[in-house]
Amino acid sequence: MPGLMEVFILKERVNDNRDDSIFMMLFEKAFILISLLVVMLIGVALNLPAWGIGALVGASLGPIVYGHYYFIYIRPAKKQQNIDVNKKQGKNKRK
Numbered sequence: 001m002p003g004l005m006e007v008f009i010l011k012e013r014v015n016d017n018r019d020d021s022i023f024m025m026l027f028e029k030a031f032i033l034i035s036l037l038v039v040m041l042i043g044v045a046l047n048l049p050a051w052g053i054g055a056l057v058g059a060s061l062g063p064i065v066y067g068h069y070y071f072i073y074i075r076p077a078k079k080q081q082n083i084d085v086n087k088k089q090g091k092n093k094r095k
Contacts, residue, residue: 032064035064039064040053040057043057
């Protein structure tokens with residue numbers, strides 16, 4: 001599992017290759033907030049007390065943010081690394 005600094009490095013690397021980085025950043029934050037709103041509404045629907053809703057949202061904050069970063073930044077970088085490795089292995093097999 002990558003550390004926080006590695007995630008920021010991957011984020012910068014992915015953003016350097018994109019032209020729509022401002023819109024992507026806005027949509028990324030909006031989707032995170034919408035996801036947290038859905039979690040909060042689930043807590044309200046379950047009639048949890050205020051501290052229970054806060055604990056539910058707080059406990060889900062990390063997984064939601066990491067999940068968004070994984071699908072937006074980490075997974076494309078891993079795919080690119082696998083493509084690069086496969087290309088290198090293909091060149092080595094031909095030799």
